[in-house]
Amino acid sequence: xxxxxxxTQRDLANPTPSVTDGRPADLRAEAFQGVxxxxxxxxxxxxxxxxxxxxxxxxxxxxxEIAARLGVRPPTVTKALDRLAREGLITRAKxxxxxxxxxxxxxxxxxxxxxxxxLRFLLSLGLDAETAERDAxxxxxxxxxxxxxxxxxxxxxx
Amino acid sequence: xxxxxxxTQRDLANPTPSVTDGRPADLRAEAFQGVxxxxxxxxxxxxxxxxxxxxxxxxxxxxxEIAARLGVRPPTVTKALDRLAREGLITRAKxxxxxxxxxxxxxxxxxxxxxxxxLRFLLSLGLDAETAERDAxxxxxxxxxxxxxxxxxxxxxx
DNA sequence: TCTGATTGTTAGCATTGTCTAACTTTATGC
DNA sequence: GCATAAAGTTAGACAATGCTAACAATCAGA
Numbered sequence: 001x002x003x004x005x006x007x008t009q010r011d012l013a014n015p016t017p018s019v020t021d022g023r024p025a026d027l028r029a030e031a032f033q034g035v036x037x038x039x040x041x042x043x044x045x046x047x048x049x050x051x052x053x054x055x056x057x058x059x060x061x062x063x064x065e066i067a068a069r070l071g072v073r074p075p076t077v078t079k080a081l082d083r084l085a086r087e088g089l090i091t092r093a094k095x096x097x098x099x100x101x102x103x104x105x106x107x108x109x110x111x112x113x114x115x116x117x118x119l120r121f122l123l124s125l126g127l128d129a130e131t132a133e134r135d136a137x138x139x140x141x142x143x144x145x146x147x148x149x150x151x152x153x154x155x156x157x158x
Numbered sequence: 159x160x161x162x163x164x165x166t167q168r169d170l171a172n173p174t175p176s177v178t179d180g181r182p183a184d185l186r187a188e189a190f191q192g193v194x195x196x197x198x199x200x201x202x203x204x205x206x207x208x209x210x211x212x213x214x215x216x217x218x219x220x221x222x223e224i225a226a227r228l229g230v231r232p233p234t235v236t237k238a239l240d241r242l243a244r245e246g247l248i249t250r251a252k253x254x255x256x257x258x259x260x261x262x263x264x265x266x267x268x269x270x271x272x273x274x275x276x277l278r279f280l281l282s283l284g285l286d287a288e289t290a291e292r293d294a295x296x297x298x299x300x301x302x303x304x305x306x307x308x309x310x311x312x313x314x315x316x
Numbered sequence: 317t318c319t320g321a322t323t324g325t326t327a328g329c330a331t332t333g334t335c336t337a338a339c340t341t342t343a344t345g346c
Numbered sequence: 347g348c349a350t351a352a353a354g355t356t357a358g359a360c361a362a363t364g365c366t367a368a369c370a371a372t373c374a375g376a
Binding site: 241252 | 362363365366370371
């Protein structure tokens with residue numbers, strides 16, 4: 001999925017110009033690369049996290065409910081679930097509800113952990129619950145383990 | 159959506175209950191919608207911010223440089239610039255460098271402001287510069303004005 | 317000035333994510 | 347136990363974002 005031959009040609013061709021403000025092009029490019037990678041994982045993470053939540057709360061995860069929670073249409077969910085199944089994160093049978101594989105469950109746990117750390121951190125900064133929830137949803141996929149540790153430390157300190 | 163009951167600490171507090179399609183689903187769906195919107199704006203923001211930076215530092219913004227900084231191939235840049243031009247954020251002529259419209263410049267300023275607040279905040283939390291840069295790049299598009307204000311306050315306090 | 321290197325564009329492909337419309341399957345209620 | 351409602355899928359469209367290969371334009375140096 002991740003293409004490792006991306007940078008090679010450019011690296012040879014580019015003697016790295018302009019380090020104008022202590023932010024070398026390389027680092028920026030790397031950061032953007034990271035963001036793009038995160039973006040490609042985001043959807044899968046959102047689905048898996050939500051599926052785990054639905055199974056926990058309702059005993060099962062049904063496409064119609066997933067669609068409602070994510071605010072998308074059922075066919076969008078069908079396609080996304082196909083992809084998740086292809087990637088080994090869920091199992092499912094036509095017209096039936098969805099189950100997580102071990103791998104899916106592990107990813108869900110990880111996502112939930114990140115989500116809660118970010119959320120608690122934002123709340124401990126003094127943010128209102130609704131904005132905190134909204135921002136946490138966006139931020140959680142883009143926070144490094146190192147930042148997460150600082151967030152957790154701050155939240156527990158206050 | 160005025161129901162501010164916490165919904166993400168289910169297994170800490172209680173096994174939550176009957177989330178039968180009440181408010182929580184709405185808030186989540188809304189949050190996801192917001193994230194999707196942010197995602198569709200992200201690329202444009204990254205480009206515009208970078209173009210402003212290049213113009214400031216080098217006097218002009220050339221596609222080859224944009225490609226290098228973003229870590230993508232030139233044709234990707236061409237397509238993206240077409241879209242930005244269509245959206246009125248930049249102007250350009252074939253085989254020439256890129257200019258921002260007033261609207262593009264305003265957006266760039268706004269993005270840069272957010273980027274710097276997030277970056278300074280992460281640094282003031284004690285994060286190393288490289289990770290801070292990487293995380294800021296991902297986070298900046300997903301932070302509400304309210305959160306930004308708290309970030310700025312924290313950073314200036316320390 | 318011409319010629320080769322650099323830069324930029326076009327064309328064409330793949331993937332993802334979204335939608336609507338129409339269909340099939342499953343569940344429900346009488 | 348059948349008819350209808352609800353849930354789910356399929357088909358097909360479209361836009362974004364990325365890539366490579368090939369072509370076109372520009373620039374710079376001899």
